[in-house]
Amino acid sequence: MKIVTIEEMQAIEKAADKGGVSYDTMMQLAGLATAHHVLKVMDDLELDEPEILILVGPGNNGGDGLVAGANLASLLNTVKIDAYLLKARDDKLVKAARDAGVHITVIGDDEDHNDLGEMVANCDILLDALFGTGARQPIEGDAASLLKTVRSVLHGIGNTGPHPVVTSAVLPDEPQVSLPHIVAVDAPSGLDCNTGAVDDLTLRADSTVTFGAAKWGQLTFPGADYCGELLIGSIGFEDIDLPELDNVEAELATGIGIAKLLPERPRDSYKGTFGKALVLAGSSNYVGAPYLCASAAYRIGAGWVSIGAPQIIIPTLASMLPEATWLLLPHEMGVLHENAVSIIHEELDKYNTLLLGPGFGVEDATRKFIKKLLGPTEKEKAVKSRHLGFSVILDGAETEDDSETSETTLPRMVIDADGLNLLSEIEEWWTLLPEESVLTPHPGEFAKLAGIEADNPIAAVQEDRLNLAKEHARKWKAVVVLKGAFTIVASPDGDVTIAPFATAALAKAGTGDVLAGTILGLMAQGLDSYEAAVAGSWLHGCAALLALEDFGSTASVLAGDVMEHLSEALATAEALKPTGDRYA
Numbered sequence: 001m002k003i004v005t006i007e008e009m010q011a012i013e014k015a016a017d018k019g020g021v022s023y024d025t026m027m028q029l030a031g032l033a034t035a036h037h038v039l040k041v042m043d044d045l046e047l048d049e050p051e052i053l054i055l056v057g058p059g060n061n062g063g064d065g066l067v068a069g070a071n072l073a074s075l076l077n078t079v080k081i082d083a084y085l086l087k088a089r090d091d092k093l094v095k096a097a098r099d100a101g102v103h104i105t106v107i108g109d110d111e112d113h114n115d116l117g118e119m120v121a122n123c124d125i126l127l128d129a130l131f132g133t134g135a136r137q138p139i140e141g142d143a144a145s146l147l148k149t150v151r152s153v154l155h156g157i158g159n160t161g162p163h164p165v166v167t168s169a170v171l172p173d174e175p176q177v178s179l180p181h182i183v184a185v186d187a188p189s190g191l192d193c194n195t196g197a198v199d200d201l202t203l204r205a206d207s208t209v210t211f212g213a214a215k216w217g218q219l220t221f222p223g224a225d226y227c228g229e230l231l232i233g234s235i236g237f238e239d240i241d242l243p244e245l246d247n248v249e250a251e252l253a254t255g256i257g258i259a260k261l262l263p264e265r266p267r268d269s270y271k272g273t274f275g276k277a278l279v280l281a282g283s284s285n286y287v288g289a290p291y292l293c294a295s296a297a298y299r300i301g302a303g304w305v306s307i308g309a310p311q312i313i314i315p316t317l318a319s320m321l322p323e324a325t326w327l328l329l330p331h332e333m334g335v336l337h338e339n340a341v342s343i344i345h346e347e348l349d350k351y352n353t354l355l356l357g358p359g360f361g362v363e364d365a366t367r368k369f370i371k372k373l374l375g376p377t378e379k380e381k382a383v384k385s386r387h388l389g390f391s392v393i394l395d396g397a398e399t400e401d402d403s404e405t406s407e408t409t410l411p412r413m414v415i416d417a418d419g420l421n422l423l424s425e426i427e428e429w430w431t432l433l434p435e436e437s438v439l440t441p442h443p444g445e446f447a448k449l450a451g452i453e454a455d456n457p458i459a460a461v462q463e464d465r466l467n468l469a470k471e472h473a474r475k476w477k478a479v480v481v482l483k484g485a486f487t488i489v490a491s492p493d494g495d496v497t498i499a500p501f502a503t504a505a506l507a508k509a510g511t512g513d514v515l516a517g518t519i520l521g522l523m524a525q526g527l528d529s530y531e532a533a534v535a536g537s538w539l540h541g542c543a544a545l546l547a548l549e550d551f552g553s554t555a556s557v558l559a560g561d562v563m564e565h566l567s568e569a570l571a572t573a574e575a576l577k578p579t580g581d582r583y584a
Contacts, residue, residue, distance in 0.1 A: 001232060001254050001257070002250065003213060004215060012248075029233070029234060029235040031066070031069075031070070037183065037233070038127070045124075051079070051122050053125070053127070054102075057132075061130065062086070064185050066129075073100035087106075124181065126181070135189060135191065135193075137190060137192060137199045138201075147202075181206045182203055182205045189203065194216055204226050206229070212234070214252045219252075249496050255542075258535050258538045259576035259577040260578070265301070273303060275302055275353060276303065276306070277302045277352075277355065282360070283366075284335070287359070291317055291320045292560065294324050296513070296516075296563050300566055303524070327344070336366055348409075348410065348411065354414070355415075355416065355516055356415050359513070379427065413437045414438045414520045415438070416513070417512060424449045436529035439480050440512065440516050443462055446461050446469075449476075465482055474492050479492070479529045486500065486502050501542070504555075514543075538573075539569045
């Protein structure tokens with residue numbers, strides 16, 4: 001499922017029209033997709049005979065709305081459907097809607113907007129089909145007057161936000177007042193579908209049915225907040241060969257797409273079938289991090305998970321996760337000591353994946369540990385080779401040639417949290433990583449890794465998330481998982497996938513540890529690093545929403561709750577797996 005700019009969408013539609021899917025066909029399919037969604041809304045809200053109002057603009061978006069109205073009127077002949085036209089239009093779409101039973105009102109016949117106000121106050125479902133992806137700000141003229149009336153009525157009912165029911169706290173016996181469920185057709189009117197900027201008059205939708213592909217502005221705040229639930233309807237061009245569509249790099253992760261990535265689990269398998277993962281994490285101040293990582297790796301299907309941690313915290317960890325095996329490591333005041341590296345090297349050949357960093361802390365002892373584990377950078381190797389292995393001075397400190405460190409092969413890695421913070425302090429750190437490493441920074445950690453110098457580095461990252469993730473995945477030759485609302489996964493080859501989740505349920509300490517462990521567990525089972533990062537991000541976001549359903553408030557969801565719901569998220573994806581022909 002692609003994510004496009006306005007210009008890319010226009011080019012795709014133009015090519016589709018030339019390729020046999022006409023604009024008229026696309027409009028008919030868009031209206032039909034919208035009508036199907038309205039039927040689902042009716043079912044979800046248990047509305048048997050709702051009143052439906054469609055705000056109709058003068059262009060193609062208004063045409064989509066009229067087609068939706070005609071379809072609904074034909075299917076629901078007992079339902080009252082009003083279409084309120086911003087501008088008189090005498091075309092076949094208006095005629096078809098009127099013939100199907102839609103009541104047509106033109107703004108010019110309602111100068112004081114009294115009819116409009118009454119329609120808004122009485123409707124149960126409101127379709128916003130004024131302006132689509134080509135809308136320009138600011139909204140002016142009759143459109144501004146129309147939207148001001150709509151917003152005024154909605155405010156009078158109770159709220160302009162997407163809340164289905166408002167109750168009075170002053171008069172508890174007063175009947176509940178229902179706000180209409182607002183469906184945006186393609187995009188909320190006034191949303192810039194490239195930048196996510198919104199007009200002051202834009203209506204907040206409860207759901208948005210967009211067509212053919214997601215648009216960047218629908219996945220960028222504040223626009224994402226105005227779209228509500230985002231659904232993508234087919235308009236016919238998805239199955240024809242269009243270079244304009246194939247050339248779009250960015251994709252939106254979907255449940256069906258994730259289902260195809262999940263590894264098979266044959267009945268004659270054993271624990272080794274599903275990989276062996278090593279989690280190097282934790283310190284006396286962060287005992288929970290290795291537990292969350294390892295538990296997530298197990299929940300997502302890894303066959304064998306070991307935890308390497310400071311010896312002092314392992315008795316506590318062992319009581320939390322009896323399924324894990326243990327690598328007791330030397331420590332200094334509760335953080336890993338560099339002497340742990342030789343123990344780890346002796347064990348590494350048992351594992352096909354490694355997670356490094358959560359809960360490490362950033363003490364000097366841990367800095368020395370991670371530098372010794374990863375070995376010298378390419379620059380340092382070159383200096384050493386020139387000195388034939390004798391002691392040399394690097395950055396003012398004497399170092400010895402350490403063949404054990406430089407020659408040990410590390411498995412594919414996931415690096416998270418303090419592992420990333422420690423990496424950022426090493427010059428040319430990306431030369432230390434094995435191929436297909438996965439980095440999982442939040443914006444602050446990304447800014448450190450990328451060396452972004454700005455008054456507000458986090459804001460600088462957030463303002464250009466996509467381009468920065470793509471650029472640095474190439475530079476670092478690693479998969480970058482830039483966490484946050486609509487997490488971005490970028491590969492060194494230029495592939496980009498966006499996870500379709502933005503929820504405060506993930507705004508808790510420890511949820512990043514769960515994500516890192518989820519990706520690790522999928523890598524252990526044989527997924528390549530990019531696939532594991534994409535699938536892990538989707539399953540992690542899905543688990544957060546499932547946890548939210550149980551707890552009812554984003555404030556109450558903990559990282560452990562997300563981890564516990566990974567099994568349900570996995571089952572959700574597995575249910576979408578194509579079964580195929582068992583005898584083929």
